[in-house]
Amino acid sequence: MALSRRQFVGGAVAVAGATTAGIGATAFTPPTRSAGPPAHSAALWREFETAPYTHPQIPYVGRAGAHGGARRSPRPPALADALAHGATPDGSADSAPAINRALTEAGERGGGTVLLPPGIYRIDDYLRIGHSGVVLRGAGSGRTTLLATRNLTELIGPYGSRYGGDKSSWSWAGGLIWLSPHARHASLVAAIRDRAWPFEGWTGNRRDEWTTLTAVRPARRGDRTVTVEDPSALRRGQLVLLRLADDPSHTLLQHMAGGGPGPEAYTWAERTKLTSYVPYEWPVRITAVRGRTVTLERPLPLDARPEWDPRLVSGAEPLTGSGVVGLTLEAVETPQAPHLLDKGHNGVTFQCAYDCWAEDVVVRHVDNGFGLVAASACTLRRTRVEGRGSHHPYYCREGAHDNLVEDFHIAARTVPAPVGTQLHGINVEGLSSHNVWSRGVMEMGTFDTHRGMPFANVRTEITVENNGRHGGDASAGPLYGARFAHWNVTVTNGRAGLVKIDTVAPYSATVGISEVREFDQTDVPDFTGDLHARVEAYGNPASVRPRNLYEAQRALRRR
Numbered sequence: 001m002a003l004s005r006r007q008f009v010g011g012a013v014a015v016a017g018a019t020t021a022g023i024g025a026t027a028f029t030p031p032t033r034s035a036g037p038p039a040h041s042a043a044l045w046r047e048f049e050t051a052p053y054t055h056p057q058i059p060y061v062g063r064a065g066a067h068g069g070a071r072r073s074p075r076p077p078a079l080a081d082a083l084a085h086g087a088t089p090d091g092s093a094d095s096a097p098a099i100n101r102a103l104t105e106a107g108e109r110g111g112g113t114v115l116l117p118p119g120i121y122r123i124d125d126y127l128r129i130g131h132s133g134v135v136l137r138g139a140g141s142g143r144t145t146l147l148a149t150r151n152l153t154e155l156i157g158p159y160g161s162r163y164g165g166d167k168s169s170w171s172w173a174g175g176l177i178w179l180s181p182h183a184r185h186a187s188l189v190a191a192i193r194d195r196a197w198p199f200e201g202w203t204g205n206r207r208d209e210w211t212t213l214t215a216v217r218p219a220r221r222g223d224r225t226v227t228v229e230d231p232s233a234l235r236r237g238q239l240v241l242l243r244l245a246d247d248p249s250h251t252l253l254q255h256m257a258g259g260g261p262g263p264e265a266y267t268w269a270e271r272t273k274l275t276s277y278v279p280y281e282w283p284v285r286i287t288a289v290r291g292r293t294v295t296l297e298r299p300l301p302l303d304a305r306p307e308w309d310p311r312l313v314s315g316a317e318p319l320t321g322s323g324v325v326g327l328t329l330e331a332v333e334t335p336q337a338p339h340l341l342d343k344g345h346n347g348v349t350f351q352c353a354y355d356c357w358a359e360d361v362v363v364r365h366v367d368n369g370f371g372l373v374a375a376s377a378c379t380l381r382r383t384r385v386e387g388r389g390s391h392h393p394y395y396c397r398e399g400a401h402d403n404l405v406e407d408f409h410i411a412a413r414t415v416p417a418p419v420g421t422q423l424h425g426i427n428v429e430g431l432s433s434h435n436v437w438s439r440g441v442m443e444m445g446t447f448d449t450h451r452g453m454p455f456a457n458v459r460t461e462i463t464v465e466n467n468g469r470h471g472g473d474a475s476a477g478p479l480y481g482a483r484f485a486h487w488n489v490t491v492t493n494g495r496a497g498l499v500k501i502d503t504v505a506p507y508s509a510t511v512g513i514s515e516v517r518e519f520d521q522t523d524v525p526d527f528t529g530d531l532h533a534r535v536e537a538y539g540n541p542a543s544v545r546p547r548n549l550y551e552a553q554r555a556l557r558r559r
Contacts, residue, residue, distance in 0.1 A: 042544040044509055044536055045552065052556060053222030053299045056258075057509040057534050059456035059483040060222070062553030063298050064436045065379040065404030066355045069554055073323060073357045073379070076135050079112030080105060082121075089119020091147055096125035099136070107131020107182075116327060118143040126155055126175070130182030132320045138327030141362045141384075145328045148176045151367075152344025156189055159344070162197040163273055163473075171342040172395055173200060175349030175371055176331065177324055184316040184352050200398045201374035202241055202281055202315035202352055209315065213240060216310040222299045227292050228312065234294060238286045239354055241315050242300070244308040245279040252278060252308050256431070256455045258482030258507040262527030266478070274452060274477030277431045281315070281399055283354055283376045297377075298402060301433050301456060319353040328362040336389050339422040342367040347385070350375040358383055369393040369410075372400040372435075380405045389413035393445055395427040396435050397452070403435045404550070412443040412465075423468040424448035428457050429476070437462060438550045446470060447486070447498040449505075455481025460549040461488050461542075466495040469521050478526035480505035487549040488512040490541040497521050502533035511549075515539035 048055045052062070063069055083089065085105075086098035099114070099121070106112040111133020118139040123146050129136065138144025152159070152174045159169040178185065191198040191205045198205030213234060217227040228234065246252040250268035253275075257263040268275065280302070288295040294312075304310035331345040347363030349371035350356055357379040363369050365387035370380055372395070383405070385393040393410045396403060410425065417423065425445025426437050429452035436457070442464040451472025472479065479498075484505045489512070491499055496516035501508050504525045515538065525531060537544045546552030 039543055039545050042511055042536055042546075044511055044534060045544070045546060049556065052553065056532065057483060057507050058485050058549070059434055059458060060299055060553065061402075061434050061436050061458050061550055062556060064377075064402045064434060064550065066357045066377055068297065069379070069404060073325070073359055074321060076111050076113045076133055076321070078115050079109060081115045081117065083117060087116070087121055089117060089121060091120040091122045093122065094124040095121040096123035096127060099123070099127055100125070103127065103129055103134055103136060104131070107134045111321065113137050116144045120145045120147060122147045122149060123176070124149050126152065127177045128185065129177070129179040129322050129324075130185055130319070132318070132322055135323045135325060136177070136327070137325045140326045141328045141360050144326060145330055148329060148331045148345070151331075152176070152346060154343075157193050159192050160195065160197050162199065163475075167340040168342050169197065170344030170346065170367070171340050171391055172368065172397060173349070173371070173373060174344055175346045177329060177348045178351070179319055179322055179324070179349065179353050179356055180351035181317050181319040200351065202283065204316070210241070210243070210313045213312045213314055216242070216304050216312060218306060219300055219304040219310075221301065221303050224299050225293055225295045226300070226304065228294055229292070231289050231292055231294065234286055234289050234312070236286055236288055239283060239318050239320070240286060240312045242282040242284060242304070243279050243311050243313045244302065244304065246275070247307045250275070252280065253453065255302060256453060256481040257478065257527065258532065260529070260532075262506065262529045262531070265528055266526065268477070271475055271477035273473055273475040277399065277452060280431055282401055283318070285354075301401070316352050320355045322353070323357040323359065324348055324361055325358070326360045328364060329366075330364040330387075331366050333365040333388055335418050336391070336421045337367060338420040339391070342391055346371065349373060350378050353378055357381065362386065367391050368395060370395075370405075372396045372403050374398045374400060376401040376403065378403045380408065382407045384409040384411065386411035387413070388415045389417055389421070389423065391422055392424050392427050392448070394425070394437075396432050397427065397430045397450070399430055400432040401434050404438065405436065405440070406438040406550075408437065408440045410440075410442045410445050422471065424450070424471055425464075425468045426459070428454040429472065430454065433457065436460070436550045438548060444468060449479050449484070449498055451476035451479055453478045453481045456483040458485045458487065458549055459489065460485070461547060463490040463492065464499065465492045466497060466499055467493060470498055479523060480508065480526070482507035485509040485549060486511070486513060488542050488544065488547055490514050491516050495519060498523070500538075502531070502535045505533060506531045508533045510535045510538070512537040512541050512544040514541050
């Protein structure tokens with residue numbers, strides 16, 4: 001560390017007083033749109049309205065986010081003030097033990113809110129929310145600041161890749177505020193310290209910690225009800241995993257890519273990293289059980305075919321109803337690390353979480369900003385990544401589904417990027433599906449589809465200075481599965497990379513985006529033949545209605 005902690009805290013206090021951490025503060029002004037043709041209803045939208053759950057190019061995401069996309073997050077009653085546990089709001093001492101004690105106490109009492117009054121709190125450890133129903137609430141991102149002095153390599157240890165090489169998994173995992181169920185988190189940390197690099201999802205470090213609840217009879221993508229063999233272990237309100245295994249011909253992966261001659265000809269068996277991502281695990285809450293008929297909170301993302309052994313299973317005890325609200329997390333400012341060698345100056349990460357959220361949260365000088373790791377049905381609202389530049393400002397991986405990131409902002413870096421570093425942007429990978437990025441401003445970065453064949457994700461009403469690069473190992477397979485939709489996107493620098501996707505993404509929709517051209521990183525399609533991709537209103541961002549694809553789907557479900 002270049003500065004002593006005393007110097008760091010003193011400098012950060014001065015900076016905090018001189019800068020505005022609020023979400024609305026930005027020097028970036030999106031371009032003024034010239035007068036163009038009047039807005040019109042998109043033909044693709046009119047098609048979607050007639051078949052919202054089964055449209056070939058547009059996924060149904062109208063229930064993405066915590067509590068089905070609820071506009072207001074729950075407010076558990078305040079149980080503790082971190083000051084009463086010994087936290088100091090002047091940055092003079094380590095407040096992490098006090099805050100962690102307060103969070104644990106709230107969890108052990110059944111949930112509640114831990115308050116962080118206005119001030120600056122130094123934390124020399126990472127903060128852990130491991131119980132459901134626990135919220136860490138500051139006084140607002142411009143009034144409550146956490147100053148993080150150490151990284152996750154220092155606090156937990158080096159974290160290598162389960163796929164080998166010298167990569168640091170802190171480049172895509174973990175947070176200085178880490179929301180993950182207590183038992184699952186303890187298991188992960190123990191494996192990292194033992195250098196037994198784990199899988200990070202719902203079914204344990206080796207993906208073998210699950211129990212069958214019942215087999216599922218054949219069903220189709222878009223169905224809200226399924227028929228099960230034995231409903232005795234199921235109940236209303238229960239969170240379960242739909243588990244789909246692949247077969248030797250990899251027809252499940254073909255189905256995720258939309259099917260047809262292109263996916264059938266693809267060399268799936270050679271993509272060993274990708275094939276390690278299956279079975280596909282989709283968390284979902286049960287809303288009703290009537291005999292053998294089970295109703296789900298969201299429509300099925302894929303078919304349930306007998307050859308994929310569909311079943312409902314239980315995995316890790318989930319973290320639900322927890323969140324982080326109204327604060328800024330600032331890491332000690334160090335130069336951005338070379339690509340894939342991050343030390344873990346990371347922001348807020350949700351892992352094995354469901355119906356959780358962050359709201360009015362800023363992260364500054366981080367390696368990686370907001371992480372969704374095997375997290376589903378979570379909402380990030382009014383969040384911002386700023387400071388010296390991040391590897392992954394937002395990342396969504398390891399089978400993360402049905403999440404909502406809205407009113408987000410990636411600020412321009414405050415220092416030049418060191419040689420050998422990498423900038424991605426809004427990341428999605430690892431078979432993650434039905435995630436939404438809505439109403440965003442990206443002063444830097446790109447739409448980082450990071451291989452691992454994510455599918456059925458939506459990016460809508462976003463302005464982007466498209467200057468990042470996507471990542472992804474070739475062994476992780478295709479960049480895109482089926483049903484990606486980019487809807488009303490303004491590209492300020494005219495770069496096509498991963499925004500105009502009709503030439504690379506199968507069964508995709510590119511609607512109302514700026515006129516762009518290929519330069520720098522140019523991708524070729526993974527699949528041969530007709531991609532069945534659709535383009536509408538090219539060169540005319542914001543010219544089609546609905547303006548926001550996600551909001552329109554929310555309104556559609558209320559009709």
